[in-house]
Amino acid sequence: MAIKITVEGKARELNPEKDVQIDPDNLNEEFIRLPTLLNKYGLLLEMSQAESAALKFDLDRVYAQEDHRIRTHASTTNIKMTEKMVENEVKTSERFREHNLKYLDANRNVGMLKSMLNALRSKQACLISIGANLRSDGASPRVMMADGVGGSYRMPNVDASTKEKIRESREDQVKKIINTRKRTRK
Numbered sequence: 001m002a003i004k005i006t007v008e009g010k011a012r013e014l015n016p017e018k019d020v021q022i023d024p025d026n027l028n029e030e031f032i033r034l035p036t037l038l039n040k041y042g043l044l045l046e047m048s049q050a051e052s053a054a055l056k057f058d059l060d061r062v063y064a065q066e067d068h069r070i071r072t073h074a075s076t077t078n079i080k081m082t083e084k085m086v087e088n089e090v091k092t093s094e095r096f097r098e099h100n101l102k103y104l105d106a107n108r109n110v111g112m113l114k115s116m117l118n119a120l121r122s123k124q125a126c127l128i129s130i131g132a133n134l135r136s137d138g139a140s141p142r143v144m145m146a147d148g149v150g151g152s153y154r155m156p157n158v159d160a161s162t163k164e165k166i167r168e169s170r171e172d173q174v175k176k177i178i179n180t181r182k183r184t185r186k
C-alpha cells in the first residue's frame with residue numbers, strides 16, 4: 001500500500017508496507033537497507049515537524065488577522081458581537097479553513113512518519129533477534145554473509161523449520177512490544 005505525503009511542497013510516494021517487511025531469505029540485505037530506511041523516514045519526520053510548526057504559526061497569524069478584520073467590520077457597522085460569535089466567524093472564514101487544512105495535513109504526515117519509524121525500530125529488533133537465533137542454531141555469520149557471487153549477501157537456503165522459527169521469533173517480538181506499550185500506558 002503506497003501512501004503519498006507532501007513535505008516542504010514536494011510530493012513523495014512511500015511504501016511503508018514494503019519497507020517494513022522482512023525477507024527471511026535475504027537477511028543481510030535487510031540489515032544493509034535498514035539504516036537507509038531509518039534515515040529516510042527520520043529526515044522526512046524532522047522536515048514534517050518543522051513544516052507543521054511553521055503552519056501552526058501561520059494558522060495563528062491568520063486567526064489574528066481574521067479576528068481583527070471581523071472586529072473592525074463589526075465596529076464600523078455598529079454590529080454587536082460576542083466573543084463566541086467572533087470566534088465562529090474566524091473559524092468559518094475561507095482563509096482560516098484553508099490554512100487549517102494545510103496544518104491538519106502536516107500533522108497527519110507527522111503521525112504517519114512517527115508510526116513508520118516505530119515500525120522500522122520493531123523491524124530492527126526482529127532482525128537482531130533473528131540473527132541471534134540463527135547464530136544460536138549454529139549458522140555461521142560467514143556462511144550467512146558471503147555467497148561468492150558479485151559481492152552479494154544472502155542467507156543460505158533455509159529449511160522450513162528454521163523459517164518457521166524466524167516467523168515465530170518475529171511474532172514474539174511484536175507481542176513483546178505490544179505488551180510493553182500496554183504496560184507503559186497504564
